[in-house]
Amino acid sequence: MFWKEPAGLKSLNVSAKVGITLFLIIAGIGYLLGFANILLTYSPVVQKPGMSMEDIRISFYGARGTTVLEASIDGTMKEYFQSENEYQELKLWLTNGASEADFASVQPVFESSCVMCHSSESEVAGVVTESYQSVEPLLAQDTGKSISRLVALSHTHVLATLPIIFLLALVFSFTLYNEKLKAVVIGFSFLAILFDIGSWWLAKAAAGAAPLVILGGVSLAVSFGAYVVLSLIDLLFKKKKA
Numbered sequence: 001m002f003w004k005e006p007a008g009l010k011s012l013n014v015s016a017k018v019g020i021t022l023f024l025i026i027a028g029i030g031y032l033l034g035f036a037n038i039l040l041t042y043s044p045v046v047q048k049p050g051m052s053m054e055d056i057r058i059s060f061y062g063a064r065g066t067t068v069l070e071a072s073i074d075g076t077m078k079e080y081f082q083s084e085n086e087y088q089e090l091k092l093w094l095t096n097g098a099s100e101a102d103f104a105s106v107q108p109v110f111e112s113s114c115v116m117c118h119s120s121e122s123e124v125a126g127v128v129t130e131s132y133q134s135v136e137p138l139l140a141q142d143t144g145k146s147i148s149r150l151v152a153l154s155h156t157h158v159l160a161t162l163p164i165i166f167l168l169a170l171v172f173s174f175t176l177y178n179e180k181l182k183a184v185v186i187g188f189s190f191l192a193i194l195f196d197i198g199s200w201w202l203a204k205a206a207a208g209a210a211p212l213v214i215l216g217g218v219s220l221a222v223s224f225g226a227y228v229v230l231s232l233i234d235l236l237f238k239k240k241k242a
């Protein structure tokens with residue numbers, strides 16, 4: 001892609017080899033950390049161990065049969081209840097129609113378990129649980145990730161993955177593999193960025209699209225893996241034919 005006649009990574013100076021080897025290894029580790037982060041973020045959405053299609057569906061499309069509040073206390077916010085009793089009280093209030101008249105019965109629960117993060121000062125995640133008026137918007141149907149959150153996520157993700165994929169493509173373009181293989185790997189990796197992020201938007205629009213989020217993530221993982229492994233092989237073993 002970048003050099004008309006690539007000379008292979010093995011023919012580089014020792015200093016460049018050290019730099020590129022470490023770059024490839026650390027990029028690989030960085031990717032694995034990103035993957036671990038995803039597992040830890042999405043696993044608690046449905047309170048069952050591990051990450052499932054259900055976790056992904058609810059995160060993006062939402063638990064449409066329920067409210068934002070109920071989905072949160074049955075998911076990632078469940079761990080914050082001071083006691084099982086408090087959780088049950090809040091559940092009971094929700095089952096009984098979450099009326100303003102009965103709010104007094106659950107106000108202490110919000111006070112002790114939620115307000116340390118969701119007060120009008122800290123307003124973590126834009127959520128306040130101090131009064132009925134502040135809780136009311138959470139009683140709307142859960143429609144998953146908001147558009148503004150998706151825009152923010154997509155934006156940071158493009159800006160984070162694009163330069164790394166570009167650098168990996170640059171290194172890979174020096175290797176001695178067949179040009180067709182290189183074109184496929186490089187083309188695939190850039191499209192994987194689009195596919196990965198596009199899959200979130202599809203999963204937000206349709207419940208059935210949740211598996212695409214996995215496929216998108218896997219295609220990016222395959223790209224990273226291919227760049228790191230193939231470039232290291234070229235750097236360590238491939239000699240240019242005389």
Ligand code: HEC
Nearest residue numbers: 068069072073076077080081113114116117124125127138
């Ligand atoms: C230690 C701080 C902390 C406590 C305590 C806490 N939350 Fe949260 N809450 C967060 C953070 C961080 C987020 C955003 C990340 C997320 O959604 O997982 C959030 C998000 C939410 C959301 C938005 C979810 C969505 O899908 O938009 C709701 C609703 C919520 N919390 C309710 C509660 C309730 C009810 C309690 C009390 C049982 C509670 N939180 C306790 C930190 C906290």
